[in-house]
């Protein structure tokens with residue numbers, strides 16, 4: 001097994017990134033964040049990648065947070081640098097043009113929960129535990145958790161987790177919208193790959209447009225966001241893939257998308 005902080009595997013158009021510090025439950029240190037940021041920059045420029053899966057090495061943990069041993073040595077200046085690296089990495093991940101899917105295979109705490117919040121889709125194993133336990137350490141979330149969590153699950157549910165530091169199981173995470181679906185541990189990766197393949201088989205220009213419009217729209221007033229949608233919808237009518245997709249439907253055959 002490689003000791004690189006991030007493992008990268010590619011299967012046709014699907015790239016799987018695995019945070020690889022299983023002995024520390026995949027806690028995020030600078031090496032992991034820098035490797036992730038560099039890989040995300042490469043993926044951003046790769047039009048052949050249709051979906052990215054993010055998971056953690058080992059049997060116990062997705063990511064159990066930022067590295068507490070490293071943080072315990074920091075003063076405010078170093079902590080700000082660390083938070084800026086975390087934010088820049090998660091912002092870049094979230095801004096990838098293709099969908100990013102978290103396969104949460106165990107502890108998903110603190111910076112790990114924040115990592116899942118930067119993904120478009122989150123699927124969890126039945127042993128997963130989610131939480132923002134920073135207050136137990138005398139801290140608050142530092143990689144976007146006070147903001148992205150409220151946007152995903154609503155402000156009061158976010159406050160419940162951030163203020164109490166409590167951990168929740170996969171079923172509760174699903175009930176509040178922190179993950180879409182829960183699978184038995186042994187089935188998680190197979191199920192996630194199947195979903196990634198389903199997305200990869202759709203019209204790639206449309207998939208990228210749907211992600212981009214949703215992301216831009218969340219930050220805008222509804223009328224402005226709906227205008228983003230109309231423009232993107234209309235723009236797709238100039239693409240080969242929309243003609244092909246609609247033509248294939250009418251001819252009762254499978255579409256052959258060409259990403260143009």
Ligand code: CAA
Nearest residue numbers: 023024025027064065066067068109110111133141142143
């Ligand atoms: N940072 C550094 N090391 C960690 C870690 C973390 N976040 N989480 C676990 N580890 C290490 C442990 O220190 C331990 O190392 P050693 O074997 O060398 O002692 C190893 O991983 C295994 O952990 P445990 O023995 O504790 O395993 P457990 O099954 O008994 O407990 C756990 C698992 C409940 C996840 C527990 O490890 C835990 O509470 N971890 C910390 C979770 C946390 O507080 N995360 C938030 C961090 S702060 C943050 O993320 C800030 C931010 O927003 C940027």
